[in-house]
Each structure stands twice: as structure tokens, then as C-alpha cells.
Amino acid sequence: MEILRSKKKPTAEAASNLSLYRCAPSLEVRLDDFELYAIDRLRVLKGISNGLSRGKTPDEMKTLVNELWRTNMRHPDVTQIINKDLISHFVLRLVYCRTDELRKWFLSMETTLFRYRFRLESLESQRMLMAEFQLPYKALNYVEYERVKDKLTQVSRSIGQSSNVDTIFFKVPFEEVPELVANRRVFLLKGNAYVAMNQVKWTSTIREQEKDRLTPIVEALGSSYLGPDYSQPMEFTDISLKDIDQLANTSFPLCMRHLFNRLREDHHLKHGGRMQLGLFLKGVGLNLENALAFWRAEFSQKVGSERFDKEYAYTVRHNYGKEGKRTDYTPYSCQKIISVTPSVGDHHGCPYRHFSEENLRAALSKMGVGGRAMDDVMDKVRNRHYQLACTMTFETIHAASCDSGINHPNQYFIQSRKLLEPKGQSLS
Amino acid sequence: MEGNFNEKDDMKIDVHSPGNQQPKKVSHEFSFDYLKVYYGKLFPYSDIFRWMSYGNDGKHPACDESYFSRREFSFTLENDVYLRFQSFKSATDLENSIKEKCPSKIDIGPVYSVDPSKRHAYVQAGNNVFTPVERELVFDIDITEYDDIRYCCSGSDICLNCWPLMAIAIKVIDTALRDDFGFNHILWVYSGRRGVHCWVCDGRARRLSNEARSSITDYFHVYKGSENGLKKASLTGLALHPFLARAYTDVLLDYFERTLIHNQKLFSVEDRYEKILDIIPDKSVASEIHEKWQGNKRSSTSEEGRWDQLKSMLQSGKHKGLRRSVEEIVFSYTFPRIDMEVSKHMNHLLKAPFCVHPKTGRVCVPIDPKHCDDFDPTSIPTLSLLLEELNAGGVQMDVENDWERTSLDQSIRFFRSSFLQPLMKSCKEEMESSYSARVQQSNKTSLGW
Numbered sequence: 081m082e083i084l085r086s087k088k089k090p091t092a093e094a095a096s097n098l099s100l101y102r103c104a105p106s107l108e109v110r111l112d113d114f115e116l117y118a119i120d121r122l123r124v125l126k127g128i129s130n131g132l133s134r135g136k137t138p139d140e141m142k143t144l145v146n147e148l149w150r151t152n153m154r155h156p157d158v159t160q161i162i163n164k165d166l167i168s169h170f171v172l173r174l175v176y177c178r179t180d181e182l183r184k185w186f187l188s189m190e191t192t193l194f195r196y197r198f199r200l201e202s203l204e205s206q207r208m209l210m211a212e213f214q215l216p217y218k219a220l221n222y223v224e225y226e227r228v229k230d231k232l233t234q235v236s237r238s239i240g241q242s243s244n245v246d247t248i249f250f251k252v253p254f255e256e257v258p259e260l261v262a263n264r265r266v267f268l269l270k271g272n273a274y275v276a277m278n279q280v281k282w283t284s285t286i287r288e289q290e291k292d293r294l295t296p297i298v299e300a301l302g303s304s305y306l307g308p309d310y311s312q313p314m315e316f317t318d319i320s321l322k323d324i325d326q327l328a329n330t331s332f333p334l335c336m337r338h339l340f341n342r343l344r345e346d347h348h349l350k351h352g353g354r355m356q357l358g359l360f361l362k363g364v365g366l367n368l369e370n371a372l373a374f375w376r377a378e379f380s381q382k383v384g385s386e387r388f389d390k391e392y393a394y395t396v397r398h399n400y401g402k403e404g405k406r407t408d409y410t411p412y413s414c415q416k417i418i419s420v421t422p423s424v425g426d427h428h429g430c431p432y433r434h435f436s437e438e439n440l441r442a443a444l445s446k447m448g449v450g451g452r453a454m455d456d457v458m459d460k461v462r463n464r465h466y467q468l469a470c471t472m473t474f475e476t477i478h479a480a481s482c483d484s485g486i487n488h489p490n491q492y493f494i495q496s497r498k499l500l501e502p503k504g505q506s507l508s
Numbered sequence: 509m510e511g512n513f514n515e516k517d518d519m520k521i522d523v524h525s526p527g528n529q530q531p532k533k534v535s536h537e538f539s540f541d542y543l544k545v546y547y548g549k550l551f552p553y554s555d556i557f558r559w560m561s562y563g564n565d566g567k568h569p570a571c572d573e574s575y576f577s578r579r580e581f582s583f584t585l586e587n588d589v590y591l592r593f594q595s596f597k598s599a600t601d602l603e604n605s606i607k608e609k610c611p612s613k614i615d616i617g618p619v620y621s622v623d624p625s626k627r628h629a630y631v632q633a634g635n636n637v638f639t640p641v642e643r644e645l646v647f648d649i650d651i652t653e654y655d656d657i658r659y660c661c662s663g664s665d666i667c668l669n670c671w672p673l674m675a676i677a678i679k680v681i682d683t684a685l686r687d688d689f690g691f692n693h694i695l696w697v698y699s700g701r702r703g704v705h706c707w708v709c710d711g712r713a714r715r716l717s718n719e720a721r722s723s724i725t726d727y728f729h730v731y732k733g734s735e736n737g738l739k740k741a742s743l744t745g746l747a748l749h750p751f752l753a754r755a756y757t758d759v760l761l762d763y764f765e766r767t768l769i770h771n772q773k774l775f776s777v778e779d780r781y782e783k784i785l786d787i788i789p790d791k792s793v794a795s796e797i798h799e800k801w802q803g804n805k806r807s808s809t810s811e812e813g814r815w816d817q818l819k820s821m822l823q824s825g826k827h828k829g830l831r832r833s834v835e836e837i838v839f840s841y842t843f844p845r846i847d848m849e850v851s852k853h854m855n856h857l858l859k860a861p862f863c864v865h866p867k868t869g870r871v872c873v874p875i876d877p878k879h880c881d882d883f884d885p886t887s888i889p890t891l892s893l894l895l896e897e898l899n900a901g902g903v904q905m906d907v908e909n910d911w912e913r914t915s916l917d918q919s920i921r922f923f924r925s926s927f928l929q930p931l932m933k934s935c936k937e938e939m940e941s942s943y944s945a946r947v948q949q950s951n952k953t954s955l956g957w
């Protein structure tokens with residue numbers, strides 16, 4: 081495992097500080113630094129995530145990324161900046177490889193970060209970067225990209241990936257990426273493979289003995305700095321059953337409101353819906369006892385209470401970690417909800433993404449969204465900014481701004497409660 | 509033996525004129541006596557030597573003198589004895605050995621780290637230094653692989669009706685090797701009986717790892733299992749990969765529609781079109797068409813007409829997800845079927861060009877990929893023809909080489925002008941540039957202290 085930088089100091093000012101993170105660094109790092117670096121980088125990534133969900137333009141993003149990087153990734157010792165970059169990247173990579181969802185989020189934020197940082201580099205330093213790192217990877221310039229972009233789109237379509245105009249492609253000798261060649265996942269031209277940024281191989285390169293040293297830190301980082309996962313009910317604990325209809329009406333995001341209404345009407349929800357709503361309610365503060373009562377009240381009208389106890393109660397207890405593997409399940413984030421594909425008869429998913437335009441308009445106007453606001457929301461939907469559409473809905477019906485954007489249905493709920501229920505007062 | 513064959517009077521009777529050659533009369537096309545003459549007068553030793561030396565036979569200071577002698581040759585002898593790991597120091601050395609042993613087949617293997625004939629010495633020394641270091645990227649395409657889709661012949665036979673399948677393979681793979689992988693020095697050779705061989709000789713190709721070789725082989729592979737006796741091409745995704753799309757529009761579709769439908773009577777014989785209809789995943793559509801055609805035995809719908817009918821039905825969009833079936837049918841009936849194992853490993857042996865196939869007596873001559881349509885495997889010079897031509901020439905002294913008086917002349921000229929000369933030129937250039945880089949490097953280090 082070697083650092084991807086030659087032993088000599090970066091040459092002059094032109095040397096780039098942009099790393100391609102191909103190998104984990106073999107550097108001596110103090111444990112405290114280790115953790116601090118990772119937190120700083122996480123701030124950058126969260127900032128980028130917020131910027132994206134606010135729908136910032138590429139130019140605004142450029143400024144934002146530049147800002148975030150400069151404020152968080154500074155180091156008093158200039159020579160340490162590159163190390164901080166490398167170390168923080170690899171620590172977070174370890175933390176975020178634990179689940180698919182985390183990995184996806186991390187990868188897409190890192191890609192954005194890299195893209196904007198790469199654009200900030202001068203051409204000269206881009207060139208030096210390649211020379212310094214002795215990489216066979218060459219980023220495509222605009223002219224080259226234009227020449228092959230149709231083929232690149234064709235390849236993405238052939239492997240069922242949406243092609244994104246913003247994707248950075250690298251040109252590498254085909255021998256470097258045998259797997260991608262074998263599966264025809266890259267475009268080949270005159271001996272070069274055109275590899276998309278997200279295809280660059282992510283190998284876990286941490287050696288065994290280092291793993292022992294890193295594990296506790298990684299775990300600590302995982303629990304304390306990933307941001308709330310809403311698996312534990314927040315401050316407004318223990319909501320009672322009689323309040324639940326009012327809460328649904330005022331503080332549930334559209335996805336949960338829809339599930340809730342369907343349940344009240346049909347006295348039934350399919351598995352996907354039960355999970356999405358059930359875990360949300362848990363995060364909102366419905367305890368197990370109330371949850372069982374709530375679900376039984378509805379389902380027994382349809383299937384009878386006996387069958388409910390036999391077939392459905394288990395899932396409810398399971399969600400609360402009282403059955404099966406006894407893990408406490410985490411309420412779904414927007415990203416997860418948006419990415420599912422509901423089938424006929426399902427009501428889970430994100431309405432902004434999964435409803436027809438007509439149904440969405442109807443649902444929104446029931447919530448009190450109309451006029452300009454409606455047009456704005458629909459506009460975001462058309463541009464596939466679902467979370468942003470949800471944020472605007474939130475802002476409209478609460479007549480307040482929501483700067484962080486909506487990333488999680490439970491966050492939606494909490495922010496709504498904070499606005500509607502000034503400190504200390506409770507509903508009952 | 510050399511020189512005295514003219515005196516044998518049974519000679520003239522044995523030799524056929526080119527007009528009545530029959531592939532069946534094997535015994536008349538090949539004999540070890542003929543072969544001795546062939547190796548004595550016609551086999552192009554110096555060309556093979558120059559090729560296999562890749563420029564290392566010159567005076568350039570960057571030449572690797574041991575290069576040629578580290579190449580493995582293998583001989584199959586008259587009594588089926590198989591001699592592996594033969595190696596030779598020079599063109600003369602190679603020539604003498606071939607003349608003496610008169611092998612019915614000469615195979616070419618990789619260049620090893622050390623002289624393969626001395627490998628035991630190295631193995632005993634305990635260090636595992638005997639390992640292949642270079643090998644052309646090779647492909648072997650065999651007509652027998654296509655037996656499920658050709659009806660003109662089977663097994664090792666090949667005729668003008670199924671040769672188009674080989675022409676397709678040559679075109680598709682040759683283009684991809686050049687345009688996609690960037691190779692330039694590619695030699696196509698008729699294997700003498702039932703297929704073609706391809707040698708990719710660029711330095712970059714010779715140095716490919718086994719892993720890279722496998723990846724290229726897989727890149728060329730679309731067949732996924734077989735169904736109802738048919739090797740089926742499986743195509744997924746919303747679009748075809750550019751390589752497949754280009755093959756389809758530039759080569760496959762055209763050959764299928766203009767040549768194979770007709771050549772192989774794919775739509776006029778019931779069990780043949782049934783096999784095609786089997787590819788369609790929607791059985792109701794397949795049986796609808798089947799009924800139509802069956803009820804219509806006497807109708808004048810031509811084969812092309814039936815294909816058009818089938819195509820428009822599948823592409824009409826009435827039935828979801830059937831558009832891809834058109835492509836799957838065409839791919840299944842045309843796309844190259846390479847022998848994957850031959851290409852994947854450096855140490856696979858492949859028969860040398862200009863060998864003579866002992867069953868057919870035909871010489872393994874190079875094929876011009878640009879004109880592979882016109883290549884006629886049934887009229888390739890046989891040993892007996894060549895010897896007759898030698899005879900007929902009598903004592904013509906104005907030629908430098910005996911082969912100039914025979915039909916081999918064209919083949920050797922083509923080998924030289926379109927393959928060997930450009931290859932030698934680029935070997936020289938490569939040698940120059942690696943040498944000057946090394947010189948520069950050593951200058952640097954000596955100054956850099």
C-alpha cells in the first residue's frame with residue numbers, strides 16, 4: 081500500500097492537491113487527528129448534500145464546494161493538507177461502506193466533490209496531477225468528450241445506467257480494466273477504455289493489522305457523526321393514539337400522510353407500506369404497545385383481530401426489535417423511499433416521485449398548496465428534485481423556511497412539530 | 509528425395525488438374541513424399557523467421573538476440589509422435605529441423621523467459637523461471653461450432669454456402685481488434701480445413717496478461733447457453749453496446765438477410781424456421797406466425813417475405829419486449845463463435861501459417877480480411893497442385909524462389925506486403941524509441957547524482 085504521491089515534495093504552486101484515492105495512505109497519523117479529519121470531511125459532504133437538495137445551480141455549487149473545502153479542510157501545516165484529504169477520505173470510506181445506502185450516498189457526494197474540485201484546478205495542474213500520480217487515467221477534455229459522447233450514452237443505456245452529462249470520464253488503457261471490458265461496460269476506442277468516475281474500482285486496501293487499530297474509531301464515527309438516523313424517538317416522545325390523526329394532518333410529510341389515509345380507509349396496507357409507515361411512527365414516538373393497538377384497530381376491521389395477531393403483529397414487534405434478529409430497525413430516509421419501485425396496489429414510495437401529475441396535484445391541494453406554490457412544486461418534480469419539492473411543500477404549509485432541506489420523513493415531522501408546538505407545550 | 513520426384517512416373521498420374529479437385533480424394537492430395545518436396549522447395553522459412561523475430565534479428569543495439577530461440581515450436585510427426593518445446597537459434601536451424609523431421613503439423617507457442625528446450629535445467633535449479641513472457645493474441649474459429657445453424661454441411665466440411673459465416677467472423681473481429689482495441693498487425697489464416705485462425709502481433713498484444721486476454725475473449729462473446737439445440741445469443745439492456753451495434757448494422761443484418769436466409773433456406777424448411785421461432789419469448793406470437801406459414805405451404809411468400817413478415821410483427825410494438833428478438837435471431841445465426849479457450853492463455857499452441865493440412869492437402873494460406881467474401885476454401889492450393897505447378901515450370905531459372913512458379917506466389921506476396929513489411933517497420937520504430945528512452949534514462953541517472 082503506498083501513497084499515490086511521489087516521495088518528493090509537491091513541486092511549486094502548480095502542483096495539484098487533488099487526489100484520486102486509488103490506494104489508502106501509509107502515513108503515521110495520530111488517532112485524534114484521524115477522527116478530526118474525518119469529521120471535517122463529513123461537514124463538507126453534508127454541505128454538498130444540502131446544496132444539492134436545495135437545487136443549487138452548478139455555478140452556486142462551485143462556490144459552495146470551494147467554500148466548504150476551504151473552511152473545513154484547512155490545516156495549519158500546509159504540507160499536511162494532502163494527507164488530511166487522503167486520510168479523511170479513507171476513514172469515511174470505511175465508515176460508509178457498511179450498507180449499500182450509505183455507500184451510495186458517500187459515493188455520490190464524493191463524486192460531486194471531486195468534480196467541482198477538479199474543475200477548480202487549472203489545466204496545467206490537471207496535467208501535473210496526472211504526471212505526478214503517474215496514473216494511466218486521463219480525464220477527458222471537452223473536445224474529446226463531445227466526440228464520443230453518443231457512444232458513452234449508448235454504453236450506459238446498454239448496461240441500464242442513466243447517463244449523466246456531468247459524469248467525468250477517464251480514458252485508460254483497456255488492460256487496466258479487464259472486468260469492465262469483459263462485461264462490455266465501457267466504450268472502447270483504439271485501445272482506450274472510457275471509464276466513468278463511478279466505475280473506478282473501489283478496493284478496500286486497508287491491511288489486516290491496521291483494521292484492528294481502526295475498527296473502534298470507525299465504529300465510534302459511525303454512530304456519532306453520521307447524523308441522526310431517527311431510530312430512536314426524538315424529544316417529543318410517546319405520542320398517544322388520540323393525537324395521531326391530528327399529527328398526521330399537520331406534521332406528516334406527504335408520503336406518510338398518504339399511507340396513513342389509505343390505512344384508515346382500506347384498513348389494510350401491503351408489506352412495503354407497513355414497513356415505511358410503521359418505522360416512521362416508531363421514530364415519531366409511537367411505542368410498541370400503542371403501535372400494536374393502532375395497527376390492530378385498523379387491520380381487524382378487514383382481516384379480523386385473530387388473523388392480525390397471528391400474521392401481522394409479528395411484523396410490528398419485529399420493527400421494534402422484539403422479534404427475529406432483534407435489531408432496532410431504522411426509519412427509511414427520503415433517498416431510500418424515493419428509490420423504491422412500488423407495484424400495483426402498493427402505497428409506499430414518495431408521492432413526488434411515484435404519483436401521476438394529476439394525483440399529486442390533488443393531494444397537494446388537499447394539503448393546502450395552491451397557486452404559484454403549486455406551480456413551483458410541480459416544476460421541481462418535473463426536474464426530478466423530489467426532496468426539494470417536498471421542502472417547498474413544507475415551507476408553504478408551515479409558512480416558514482426550511483434551510484436544511486428535507487432528507488428524512490422524520491426530520492420533516494420534527495421540524496414541523498418545532499414550528500407548530502412552541503417549547504414545553506404538548507398536544508394533550 | 510528433393511529433385512528426383514520428376515523421375516517418378518507415377519507422379520504425373522497422381523496429380524490432379526485444379527478443375528476436378530474433390531475434397532474427398534484426400535489420399536491423392538497429401539502424402540509425406542509430397543510434403544518433403546513442399547518443405548524442400550516451397551515453405552517460406554525466412555518469412556516465418558523474420559516474423560517470429562519481431563525485429564530482434566537485426567543489428568540494432570536494442571535487439572534481444574535470444575528472442576527467437578526462446579519461442580516454442582511443436583511438431584507432429586508422421587507416426588503421430590508429438591514433439592513439444594522445440595526451439596531454434598536461427599532461420600537455418602529451423603529450416604534444417606523441419607526438413608529433417610518433415611512434421612505433418614507445426615505449432616507455434618509462446619516466447620518463454622528461457623530457451624524452452626533447456627527448461628529442465630532451470631526447473632532443476634529450483635527457481636521457477638520457466639514461464640511464458642510473450643505470445644500473440646490468437647483466435648481460432650471453427651465451422652463445426654456452427655453446426656446448429658448450417659444445413660449445407662456438417663462436421664469438418666465447409667462449402668461456399670457456409671463460408672459466409674467465417675467471413676462474418678473475420679469482418680466483425682478484425683474491425684473490433686483495430687477500432688476498439690487499437691491493434692494494427694493482424695494476420696488471418698485459413699486453417700486448411702474447417703476454419704480460420706487469427707494472429708494479433710502488435711507488441712502490446714503479445715504482452716497481454718492472461719486476464720486481459722480473457723477480457724477480450726469475453727468482449728467477443730454473446731452466447732449464453734443453448735436452447736432447443738440452438739446456441740442462443742442473449743442481448744440485454746436498453747441499447748446494444750457500440751461494438752455489438754456496429755457489428756449488427758454493418759455486418760450481421762446484411763449477411764443474414766442477403767446471404768444466409770437464402771443459402772441455408774432458413775425460412776422455407778419447417779424445422780428450420782421452427783428453431784428460429786423458438787427464440788421469440790412470446791409463444792403466442794411464435795405460434796401465430798407458425799400457423800400462418802404452415803397453412804401457406806404452397807403460397808408464394810418467399811423466404812425474404814417471411815422474414816419481413818416476422819420482423820414487422822416483432823417490431824410493431826404491439827407485443828411488448830419483442831423488438832430485441834429480431835436482433836437475437838440475427839445474432840444467433842451470424843455472430844462469431846470463437847473458441848474461447850484458445851485465446852485466453854498465453855501458452856496455447858496454434859498451427860503455423862503455411863502448414864499443409866494432412867486431411868485435405870490444403871495449405872494454410874493467409875486471408876485478406878478486406879476480401880474475405882471472395883475467399884474460396886474449396887479452391888485453395890493443395891500440395892498436389894503445387895507440385896504439378898512446379899513440374900510444369902520445368903527448369904525455369906529466372907525466378908529467385910521456387911514458389912514464384914506456383915499458386916503459393918500470391919499468398920506469400922500478400923503475407924509480405926500486407927502483414928510482414930508493416931510489422932517490421934513498426935518493430936523497428938518501437939525498438940528505436942525504447943532504445944532512445946533507455947539511453948536518455950541512463951544519461952539522466954548518471955547526471956542526476
Ligand code: SF4
Pocket residue numbers: 333334335336413414417418429430431432466467470486487488489492
Ligand atoms: S421527499 Fe421524503 S419526506 Fe417528502 S414525501 Fe418524499 S419521501 Fe416523504
Ligand SMILES: [Zn+2]
Pocket residue numbers: 658660661665666667668669670671
Ligand atoms: Zn457448407
